[in-house]
Amino acid sequence: MPETxxxxxxxxxxxxxxxxxPAFADAVRDETSLRRFLHGLPGVDAVGLEQRAAGLATxxxxxxxxxWAIDTAIxxxxxxxxxxxxxxxxxxTLCAKxxxxxxxxxxxxxxxxxxxxxxxxxxxxxxxxxxxVGVASVATAFPSxxxxxxxxxxxxxxxxxxxxxxxxxxxxxxAFLSGRYGQVFDExxxxxxxxxxxxxxxxxxxxxxATPDNVRRASWLGLLAGGDFIxxxxxxxxxxxxxxxxxxxxxxxxxxxxxxxxxxxxxxxxGIRTTKDAIRYLVAVHEVAGPAWLDPHLFRFGxxxxxxxxxxxxxxxxxxxxxxxxxxxxx
Amino acid sequence: MTTWEYAPAPESRxxxxxxPGYRMFLDGEFVEGGGEPLKSINPATExxxxxxxxxxxxxxxxxxxxxxxxxxxxWGPMPGAERAKYVYRIARLIAERAxxxxxxxxxxxxxxxxxxxxVDVPTASAHFFHHAGWADKLDFAGYxxxxxxxxxxxxxxxxxxxxxxxxxxxxxxxxxxxxxxxxPAETTPLTALVLAEIIQxxxxxxxxxxxxxxxxxxxxxxxGHPGVHKVxxxxxxxxxxxxxxxxxxxxxxxxxxxGGKAANVVFDxxxxxxxxxxxxxxxxxxxxxxxxxxxxxxxxxxxxxxxxEKLHKRVATLRVGDPLDKNTDVGAINSREQLTKxxxxxxxxxxxxxxxxTSPCPVPDKGFFFAPTVFAGVSQAMRIAREEIFGPVxxxxxxxxxxxxxxKANNTPYGLSAGVWTEKGSRILWMADRLRAGVVWANTFNRxxxxxxxxxxxxxGFGREGGRAGLEAYLDV
Numbered sequence: 001m002p003e004t005x006x007x008x009x010x011x012x013x014x015x016x017x018x019x020x021x022p023a024f025a026d027a028v029r030d031e032t033s034l035r036r037f038l039h040g041l042p043g044v045d046a047v048g049l050e051q052r053a054a055g056l057a058t059x060x061x062x063x064x065x066x067x068w069a070i071d072t073a074i075x076x077x078x079x080x081x082x083x084x085x086x087x088x089x090x091x092x093t094l095c096a097k098x099x100x101x102x103x104x105x106x107x108x109x110x111x112x113x114x115x116x117x118x119x120x121x122x123x124x125x126x127x128x129x130x131x132x133v134g135v136a137s138v139a140t141a142f143p144s145x146x147x148x149x150x151x152x153x154x155x156x157x158x159x160x161x162x163x164x165x166x167x168x169x170x171x172x173x174x175a176f177l178s179g180r181y182g183q184v185f186d187e188x189x190x191x192x193x194x195x196x197x198x199x200x201x202x203x204x205x206x207x208x209x210a211t212p213d214n215v216r217r218a219s220w221l222g223l224l225a226g227g228d229f230i231x232x233x234x235x236x237x238x239x240x241x242x243x244x245x246x247x248x249x250x251x252x253x254x255x256x257x258x259x260x261x262x263x264x265x266x267x268x269x270x271g272i273r274t275t276k277d278a279i280r281y282l283v284a285v286h287e288v289a290g291p292a293w294l295d296p297h298l299f300r301f302g303x304x305x306x307x308x309x310x311x312x313x314x315x316x317x318x319x320x321x322x323x324x325x326x327x328x329x330x331x
Numbered sequence: 332m333t334t335w336e337y338a339p340a341p342e343s344r345x346x347x348x349x350x351p352g353y354r355m356f357l358d359g360e361f362v363e364g365g366g367e368p369l370k371s372i373n374p375a376t377e378x379x380x381x382x383x384x385x386x387x388x389x390x391x392x393x394x395x396x397x398x399x400x401x402x403x404x405x406w407g408p409m410p411g412a413e414r415a416k417y418v419y420r421i422a423r424l425i426a427e428r429a430x431x432x433x434x435x436x437x438x439x440x441x442x443x444x445x446x447x448x449x450v451d452v453p454t455a456s457a458h459f460f461h462h463a464g465w466a467d468k469l470d471f472a473g474y475x476x477x478x479x480x481x482x483x484x485x486x487x488x489x490x491x492x493x494x495x496x497x498x499x500x501x502x503x504x505x506x507x508x509x510x511x512x513x514x515p516a517e518t519t520p521l522t523a524l525v526l527a528e529i530i531q532x533x534x535x536x537x538x539x540x541x542x543x544x545x546x547x548x549x550x551x552x553x554x555g556h557p558g559v560h561k562v563x564x565x566x567x568x569x570x571x572x573x574x575x576x577x578x579x580x581x582x583x584x585x586x587x588x589x590g591g592k593a594a595n596v597v598f599d600x601x602x603x604x605x606x607x608x609x610x611x612x613x614x615x616x617x618x619x620x621x622x623x624x625x626x627x628x629x630x631x632x633x634x635x636x637x638x639x640e641k642l643h644k645r646v647a648t649l650r651v652g653d654p655l656d657k658n659t660d661v662g663a664i665n666s667r668e669q670l671t672k673x674x675x676x677x678x679x680x681x682x683x684x685x686x687x688x689t690s691p692c693p694v695p696d697k698g699f700f701f702a703p704t705v706f707a708g709v710s711q712a713m714r715i716a717r718e719e720i721f722g723p724v725x726x727x728x729x730x731x732x733x734x735x736x737x738x739k740a741n742n743t744p745y746g747l748s749a750g751v752w753t754e755k756g757s758r759i760l761w762m763a764d765r766l767r768a769g770v771v772w773a774n775t776f777n778r779x780x781x782x783x784x785x786x787x788x789x790x791x792g793f794g795r796e797g798g799r800a801g802l803e804a805y806l807d808v
Binding site for chain 2: 065291
């Protein structure tokens, strides 16, 4: 199998503290070490994983703890529009929604970020101003990732130059599945370098990786290469985010923290539409990764319709009765 | 850093339809017993839940005779397809009254509602469903054509899974054409009496099932009655042995499901995160009141430290408290007597030099509670490695090679269950061949299904419950 020239070279920690911590210097020395490290991670038993995820999903979150969860979830939303039909108008409305999710209740927190394609970044930046809402841009030939590294880096640079504060890159699943971990690693490294100060979320597209063992390896690969977040999915492949897959990724950032002292984030994306679902994810964050991860700097929801359900449930909690979908804004 | 406290989410105790008094079920009717009434208490609060009438010798005699009549005249001669309808109806009614049964079980036993709701009650219903299917297919069970029932089954069950054990006992007996005299445990008689209500509601002929609450003397009277043809007992090894002695030469068919000290063996190539879940589920499920609990963790030395660290972190997240709270993971110890026994064995572990670690979780000050505890550095000679604790206490031992793991796992007089954690399929089979246990779980623990036979050997008893093999205990074969 022909190797790309970038993968053949041993990786050296890039400037700006994006290198792997000393604990894993050996793991990323070369392609062989990387493979040995990733294949040496303990396996994941899919049956046990699903049992645990289903068990935790039965937690019953009520009253004050539910209201807290709803507000926390709102502040963790990366409000997303990734359509071919996106227009500047659509992005501006979404930004307005993100700044002030519920106009009748100004105490509702703003969302974490607006997530758009690179050509919409400038529009989003202008619309958000100094609201504190981040602008996340997908990049690297999203969603398939099938292009040259040159194009991927240019895609990233374009998003960063126009003002993106966060980059959601996709990994090359083809390279990963054919075992070319070095190539995936190097691509993430280089995209990270192209990000500058922007935060990097590494999309694993777990629906295409298929097995929890692969998800664990890809998670560690993303963390070793310097991803600030690991993210489940593009939302364009089914299944997108699932609780068991998110469990594996939360365990990875927990173990990463235990080994290095560094806090890295997790972002499930796609298919999370209801408050009930969101709370199940938060319970997993709380009990698998730990309470420290209940923070928008370390956990995000990639979602579009989730926000309105959170707003409706929030009103229900405060008013004691359900309102309808016409009482929240459709953007 | 943030803190997220889960608000209390208690299931309403009104759902249990708790009555001030419960009476025994004899020959199709609820009647006062001749024994001294007992008070069933809620182990989480120590309050009295209800007064329950108990049987005396005459009641036992009447119940066995009623069961004998029902067996000879109605239930035995009835075609299997007809019996199946009754058994099926019981399954349906348990499912319909699932919430009521779950809350009542948690009140009376102390187990968390999460478990009574998601495990005990659905599995009890599933046992009746499964055996309803067998009732007209006994010709094909592998015991020859038209296998005959034994007659009257005298059954004595423990307090750890009150409803589920009643289901395990009654369902196969009825499906095979036997009638039943059942004695529930002294501390947990309530759900068995609601099951009797369900049996009445399902319009089973009078006498087919009789439920007689009481203490050990009632159990002894049931198993010793000459009109009983089959005895099934689940409980402690000591009582099991005395039953076996008393039945010697009587011609009664006997099955015993007794204690255990199961080894849960974790190899270094195991899926460690799931192994930790399995260890937790193996010993802290139902407060460790499980005869097949994985009470001895055997972990390969090369990963012992890592596993122990992960285990402590995971066990610390277990929520101990009100059994009716839907977020409770570990409920109340069933009785003060059991709590004292656990405390005594834990003290012996400390004095014998094992390193004790106890979860820092908050524990209610009222009721019988014991925080999840893990002993490291345990050796085979310590009491906590040999005796059944029957509580939320795990003993951790290490091994170096597969042979050593097998030797240590088998080094117990018990032989009920075992667990193997490894990603290597061939090693699972190699271990299962050598482990002297009736049930060997691979990469999981404490999984129960009506289609899977369950039971042990050596001091864990004999006979199987569930599956095709479980029918043998209730057929004259």
